[in-house]
Amino acid sequence: MGCGGVLWFLLVLATGFGVFAGAVRPAVVSIGAVLTYDSVIGRVAKVAIEAAVADVNANASVLGGTRLNLVMRDANCNVFLGSAAALSVLEHDAIALIGPQSSAIAHMISSISGGLQIPLVSFAATDPTLSSSQFPLFVRMAHCDSYQMAAMADLIEYFGWRQVIAIYVDDDYGRNGIYYLDDELAENMSKMYKIALPVKATRNKIIDLLQKSKTLGPRVYVVHATPDSGLNIFSVAEQLHMMTDEYVWLTTDWLSTVLDTSQSAASNSISYLQGVVSFRQHIPRSNQKEAFVSRWGELQKEGLVSLNLSTYGFFAYDTVWATAYAINDFLNEYENITFSSNSYLQSIKGKMQLGMLKTFDGGNLLIKKLLLLNFTGLSGQIQFDGDKNLISRMYEIVNVRGSVTNRVGYWSNHSGLSISLPENLLIKRPKNLSLNQVLGRITWPGGKTETPRGWVVASNERPLRIAVPNRASYLEFVRVTNGGDMENVSGYCIDVFKEIIKLIPYEVPYKFVPIGNGQTNPNYDELVNMVVQHVVDAAIGDIAIVTSRSRNSDFTQPYICTGLVILAPIRSIKSSAWVFLRPFTVGMWCVTGAFFFVIGVVIWLLEHRVNSDFRGSPTRQCITMCLFSFSTPFQSQQEEILSTLGRFVMMVWLFLLMVITSSYTASLTSFLTVQQLSxxxxxxxxxxxxxxxxxxxxxxxxxxxxxxxxxxxxxxxxxxxxxxxxxxxxxxxxxxxxxxxxxxxxxxxxxxxxxxxxxxxxxxxxxRNGWGFAFPRDSPLAIDMSTAMLKLSENGELQRIHKKWFCNASCIVTSGINSEPSQLHFSSFWGLKVGAGFTGRITSLQSQSDTELIGFFDNLSPLHGLHHRNNPQSPGPRHCLNRFHAILRAARNLPISSRKKTVLFLFSKLAYKGILPLRRRHAILSFPLGRRFQVSNLFCCIKISFQRSDSFGGCFRMLHRRR
Structure with a gap:
């Protein structure tokens, strides 16, 4: 509990010095104690300190024969009077100060003791800022509030509350503790409203503050106050009907201290504290503790003390022993206790006698000895960390139920929330601490054991104001007619909202507030800003969840997935005769054709030396090479691959063909079965x-x-x-x-x-985004509505609402797109069919011509004997020549292609038989066959002259096969 710095000039080094006997231990060492006698903590601590001093002096082994002289003063729960009391103690050459229990007074006395190099050891000042380097000679024997606030944050997170209201005393103790709680809650993504209570707040002031807190929404209250002001808060809360099952009340350890210490205070206040959850600093069981509790009971029987023993009584007792142990270590090393004077303080004239204040020369050494202590006291293990706080930090969680406080769990800095003793968990160290985060049954205000919701969205007096866009178009989503009454707002988004409200496990009164004039669509960014500025409590409708809107507001889970798309005029592409060419680009066709040719060449190079199928005339080899490659996809090639390299090339080529043909087939299928839009x-x-x-x-x-x-x-x-x-x-x-x-x-x-x-x-x-409902930042309703929206999606209700508005018979209208694109039409294939028919017709005509020519030669019986040159029955050459001229005359009536073949074979046969005179050759060359044939007929005759056949018809058949 903080303080001002009005007495800074008292911190200057004092004048004078005193020395206790040179090289021997002093017989008496003075220590001081400053505390408020008339307080719950002070009355217990005073008795505990006096008992500890008596026990130390009774044990000669503690200080080696030196006795403690206790100088105690009353701080009167006032910063100024507490500072004066500290100065009064320091005039008696005290080398250590114990107390005070008030953090505000501790701030001031820490400055005084720091200036005079006197260690200050507090058993009850819990303000976290006292551990800062600003107070190097301050040591805390109690638990720091920073750890208590961490325990409070864990408790709030355990029950899932996202918003709380903190009521605190507006001094260093209250402010600094609540600021630490705010930081802890922020790490858990929780929000806290702060209500500062004046140090001496009147009952009317408390009523006014609590009435205002009702409008904030949260119903979880954290009270961090002094015992007197804290009890007044609960008395007013009961008067305002705020101790019902709708509320949650949590307190720091001040409440457990009051209930444990004062029976009268407990009996007077227990009626309006039902269901309150509080913390208590945990002290492990030990024989020393049990003995001291028994001793305290004896003092109560003797009438020497009226209050029960509290945790701060144990801390006060241990503080004296820790100070004694440190002094003993100091004397073992330093032996002498010396003080120094300061001329500045001596020069100050007046009745304050500041010149009597002296600076302890061994203050720094004494504080080091104190921080090195490690012993077991009544309150447990006494050992300090680098921040001069106790290493072991443990709390009990108690619940006011009936006339007693029931312990429902524990919290420690190493195990979190648990129903097991923290000291046992410290020894066993369970593998998964998160599974151990459990508490016992708690009875909340109103007598219920179910965990309260912890907040109220609205009431019948002030229903939730829900903004809805008053649209001018696409009214299927939100439609507002004749004002914003419940029955006049409809649409897909409104139905979704109403179904979600039904799934929330509590009543949410609300009313719709139309935004917009209905003539034009409202600006949705402005709609969300109204939520941020608390003009309305929420906004629903077709509100897209985008980054700019979610920075300052919370959105529910999206109830429909959406995103920006492009709408444009389209036309359907009719299938053409050349659709089979569309799967590949021109470049792809060219590359694929080139691969066919290259593979044919490679196979020919690898096979023509070892494989007779790839031999023959150049024309035949070219034809074989091309036909082999192009017939591979159809597996119709007759040639066999013999070489190993050739087979390897074919394996790679077949794999490539498989990929190409599969891709081509798939692409062509899509072109033929899926309607193409342009x-x-x-x-x-x-x-x-x-x-x-x-x-x-x-x-x-x-x-x-x-x-x-x-x-x-x-x-x-x-x-x-x-x-x-x-x-x-x-x-x-x-x-x-x-x-x-x-x-x-x-x-x-x-x-x-x-x-x-x-x-x-x-x-x-x-x-990629979605539509959701907008709420203020950290709104618990947004979380509950998101959960309900997931349930709505899982049970199929969300899909049913969608079908209601968008999938009925009235909205299914054809948009000019063929509903059966999988049907194939003749227009897609007439090009291929015409090509196939044309090829068939050409080949059939060629075949008919060859058949007529073969029959023509077979009927030339006079020339049959030409193939037997030595046959005596064969006609003579002149007779054959006459017949040859007759055949030429008959051949003039044949088609040009047949005419060429007729003359060619006659010429070759006569040349082969040697009966064609050179002077007759001009007749052949001058025959009207065309210039191209006249040039090439000689080569054809030479080629045929190496062939033998039985007749002109047989010769022609042979040549036809070779062609």
Whole structure:
């Protein structure tokens, strides 16, 4: 409990010196004690300190024959009087001060004792700031409030409360303790409202503060006060009907101290403390403790003390023993106790006699000895950490139930909340401490054992104000008619909200507050800002959850997934005859064809030396090479691969073909079975690069996203307020004052496309977000509604609401898109069919020509004997030549292709037989066969001359097969 610095001039080094006998221990060493006699803690501590001094002096081994001289003064619970009492003690050459129990007085006395180099050992000052380096000679024998506030934060988190109201005394003790609690709660993402209570607050002041606290919402109260003011708070709370099952009351250890110490105070206040949960500093069981408790009972029987023993009585007793042990260690090393004077204090004239104040020369050494102590006292293990606080920090959690306080658990800095003794957990060290975080049954105000909710959203007197957008378009989501009464607000979002409210396990009175005039859509950023500024308590509707809105407000879980998409005019692409070419680009076709050729060449290089199938004339080898590669996909090649390298190449080639054909088949299937839509806008990038006007819904966040996120010039953006405006702007197009496309959220666009033909969604959503309900920051209702929304989604109710508004018969309207794109039509294949028919016709005509020619030669019986050159029955050469001329004349009636073949084979046969004179060759060469044939016929004749056949027809058949 803090203090001012009005007596700084008393901290200057004092004058004079005193020396206790040179090299021998002094017979008496003075220590001082400053505490408030007329207080709950002070009355117990005074008796405990006196008993400890008596015990130390009775044990000669503690100080080696030196006795303690106790100089005690009353601080009167006042900073100024406490400082004067400390100065009075220091005039008696005290080398250590014990107390005070008030943190505010301790601040002041710490400054005085620090200036005079006198250690100050407090058994009850719990203000965390006293451990700072500002007070180097301050040592605390009790638990610091920073650890008590950590225990309080763990307790609040254990029960899941996210908001609390802290009532504290407005002094150093109250403020600093609550600030530590605020920091601890902030780490757990909890919020705390602070109500400062004047040190000497009147009952009317307390009534006024508690009445105001009711409007804040939370019903979890943390009281960090002095015993007198704390009891007054609970008395007023009962008067204001705030001790019901709707409230939660938590206190720091001041309440347990009052109830443990004063029976009269407990009996007078126990009626309005029912259900309160408090902390008590835990002291482990020991024989020393039990003996002292028994001794205290004897003192009560003798009438020497009227109060019961509290934890601070144990701390006060141990403080004297710790001081004695430190003095003994000091005397063992330093032996002499000396003081120094200061000329400045001696020069101050007046009746204060400041010149009598002296500086202890061994103060720093004494404080070091004190901090090195390690012993077991009544309160447990006495050992200090680097902040001059006790290492072991343990609390009991007690619950006021009936006429007693019941212990429901423990808290320690190494085990957290538990129903097991902290000292046992310290020894066993369980592997998973989180599983050990349990407490016993607690009876809360009102007598219930169920954990209270801890906050109230609204009441019938002040229902929750729910803002709803009064839209001008897309009224399927939110529709407001004739004001904002409950029955006049409807839509998909409203139905979702009402179903969620039904799943919340408590009543939430509310009323709708329409925002907007209904002629234009309201700005949703301004709608969320009204929640942030507490103009309304929440906002529901089609509110997109975006970063800018969630910085200062909380949103529920999204009840529908959405995102920005592009709406643009589209046209259906009809299937063409060349659709089979579309799966691959021109480059892909070229590369694939080149691979066919390259693989054929590679296989020919690897096989033609060892495989007869790849030998023959150059023409034949080229044909074999090409046909082998191109027939591989159909597994129709007749040639066998013999070489190992060739087989390896074929294995790789077949794998590549498998991938290519599979991809081609899949792509072609999609082109044939999925309807293809076309739009000049291909995506958000092409839309931005087009520099054409872009539409957006009025009031939507799409404008800020396009401008701030995608750097689109504001001059390109066109605000549109209704689906009719959408359609008109898209139909007019950018050249006629319209827009090229519209950027809007997916649910709106889906609803528009379902009712309007000729438009579609281009690509996928280029943002990902959802719609939720907005609440103030750290609102518990947002958490409860998110939980209820998940339940709504799991039980299928959310989907049912969606079908109610968007999937009934009235909203399913064809948008001009074929509903059965999987049906295939002749238009997709007529190119392939025509190509196949043309190929069949050409080959059939060729086959018919060859058949006629073969029959023609077979009927030339006069020439049959030409193949037997030595046959005596064969006709003579002249006769054959005459027949040859007859055949040439008959061949003039044949088609040009057959005519060429006829003359070719006649010429080759006669040349082979040697019966064609050179002078007759001009007849062949001058035969009307075409210039190209005249040049090549000689080579053909040479080729055929190496073949033998039985007739002209057989010769032709042989040549036809080789072709």
């Amino acid at each position: 739009s000049p806008i291909k995506g958000i990038d092409s839309l931005i690069a087009s520099n054409e006007p872009i539409g957006y819904q009025e009031g939507s966040f799409a404008r800020s996203y396009l401008v701030d996120g995608l750097n689109v010039r504001p001059s390109r953006l066109v605000s549109l307020g209704s689906p009719e405006a959408y359609k008109e702007a898209l139909e007019r197009g950018p050249k006629n004052g319209g827009v090229a496309a519209i950027v809007d959220e997916l649910p709106y666009v889906e609803l528009f496309v379902a009712k309007t033909s000729g438009f579609g969604i281009i690509g996928q959503s280029f943002t």
